Amino acid sequence: MTKKNILIRSAAGFLTALSLTITGCSNFLDINDNPNLAESAEPSLILPSSQAAIAMVVGCQFQIYGGIWNQYWTQNFGNSQYKSIEQYLIQGSSFDRPWSTLYADAMTDLQLIINKSGEARYRQYAAISLLMKAYDLQLLTDAFGDIPLKDALQGESNENYAPHYDPQAEVYDSIFAMIDRAKGWIDPESSFLPGSEDLIFGGDMEQWTRFANTLKLRAYLRLSYVNAAKAEAGIKALGTAGAEFLTEDAKIDYITTGSNNNPLYAELFALGQYRQLRASNTLFKQMQSRNDPRINVYFQLISGVRRGMDQASYDVGPNGSTPAPIFGADPLNEAAATAPVKFISGYESYFLQAEAAARGWLTGNAATLYEQGIQASFDAYNATPGTYITTQVAAFPVTGVEAQVEAIQIQKYFALALNQNFEAWTEWRRTGYPKDFFVKPVTGTLPAGTYPVRFLYPNTELTRNPNFPGAKTITDKVWWDTKD
Known part of the structure; x- marks a missing residue:
């Protein structure tokens, strides 16, 4: 049994509990008064539940919307579950569940642990929790725009049932501050390191330092066109401080038993x-035109061939190929139950560094980092690139910062496909x-x-918070989305 499987088995109860409670968490305002979470709850018990809650959103609702709106996949012929998403006919109620999960479930748990940071035995748990809170907040603000922050999670003695919304720029400032604070708490030599209760890195605090640096790099690049x-x-x-970045995936793996399945599969x-x-x-033909070997890894055979279908063409058929089980989107294949949810992948990390280097903001060879990103994507799926990286199709431009950024983003589009759909869609919104x-x-x-550029x-x-800032449409850009 692998270490990761031990991690997930130890958290079976947490995932089961989440599956029973998420649909009942209808009100963000409940985050300050959750009877199921006592203030004295042990961090070792609530850390995995918070990580699993965030993974449930990243790996399911955000994965579905990101995948359809980034035109990675489409609704199959003969069913209608996601037709309204493809037609862009959505309502605010579609986002009640992920909003509640990220606030009422995940962030409540995380804040309980952060509040214990003054105790040495809990400080590494608090460092992880603060980084996960920063990650959670970036998800929320990138998806919805302005969000409650200062008025949220103030604790039982300061309940606020009508939180004000903070501007995205201020949320991002808080994210940077949280990352810095968490890094100051990290001590890989601590006598009180988490173990299997950390579902992502098993208490490896050096990896959490890399996660912090990579998350910060991602967040700063999000501002590349607005500031x-x-x-x-x-x-x-980051470069001056000698920051090291992720070279492996920050992810949660799943198993086939109990309630420990990939959330999209479930x-x-x-x-x-x-x-x-x-x-x-949209994805299939672009990969096909480039002779991208990953096309045979990403998609399963259908009637002896692999094929795509036009976006939202489900009323005319025929069906396109089903995504491979490694992406969790095939409920007829039990192997899909074990597909990981990736928070930040190793190849994403390389592409982030490549863009920063291309802009002259980070030392390193942009072309080399770009190629490492492509290679890491192939390695993740045991695929062989052959001459793909060195041919004209994927060759890195010699000059022109914007041309280099475009090349990086195109390869990121292919690498993040089907496994980090929301992040890929967000990067399209940022860079165009x-x-x-x-x-x-x-x-x-x-x-x-x-095309859609935000969630509702x-x-x-809308119905319960008198300080709600007003309805948006899916074509209203978020703050950092300023590039034409």
């Missing part, structure tokens, strides 16, 4: 075991690359050339 000076200064500071299994998600021609891949869905309701605020906030 380049700040992004440059922050990234250069969702599709519960929906009747239909292969709802199929290869979109790839700029000519997307097509108007056959039954889409937005004008040609117009949940209906629970």
Whole structure:
């Protein structure tokens, strides 16, 4: 039995509890009064539940929306579960569940642990929790825009049932501060290191330092077009400090037994075991045109071939290929139950470094880092690139910062496909690359050339929070999305 499997088996109860309670967590305001979580709860018990809660959102709801809106996959012929998402006909109530999970479940747990940071025996748990809180907040603000922060999670003595929303720029400042604070707490030589209760790194605090640096690099690059000076200064500071970044995936692995399944697999299994998600021609044809060897790893055979289908063309068929089990999207294959949820992948880390180096904000060879990112993606799926990296198709531009950034983002689009869908869609929103891949869905309701660029605020906030800042549409850009 592997170490990761031991980790997941030890958390079986947490995932089971989450599956029973998430749909009942209807109100963000409950985050300050959760009767199931006593203030004295042991961090070793609540850390895995918070990590699993975030993974449930990243690996299921955000994975589905990101995958469809980034045109990685499409609704299959003969079913209708995700038609409204492809048609861009969504409502705020669609986001009640992930909002509640990220706030009421995950962040409540994390804050309970952070509050114990003054005790040496809990400080490493608190460091991990603060980094996970920063990660959680970035998910929320990247998805929804302005979000509650200062008025949220103030504890039982300061309940606030009508939190104000903080501007995205301030949320990002808080994220940077949280990462710095957490790094100051990290001590790999501590006598009180977490073990199997840390589902991501098993208490390896050196890996958590790398996670902190990589998360900070990702966050600063998010500002590259809205506040380049700040992004440059922050990234250069990382370089000056000798920051090391992830070379392996920050992820949770799953197993086939109990309630320890990949969350997307579990969702599709519960929906009747239909292969709802199929290869979109947007991704499929781009990979096919480049002779990308990963196409045979990403998609399964259907009637003896691999094929895509046009985005939102489910009323005319035929079906496209089902994503491979490694992505958790095949409820008819038990192997999909073990697909990991990736928070930050090793190849994403290389691409982030490559972009920072291309911009002159981080030392290192941008071309080398770019190639390492592609190679790491192939390695993750035991695929052989052959001449793919060195051919004209993937060759790194010799000059031109924006041309280099475009090349990096195109390869990131392929590498993050089907496994980090929300992050890939977010990077498209930030950079505009790839700029000519997307097509108007056959039954889409937005004008040609117009695509969703944000999630809607949940209906629970609209109806229950008097300080709700006002409804948005899916075409309203978030703060950092300023590039044409």
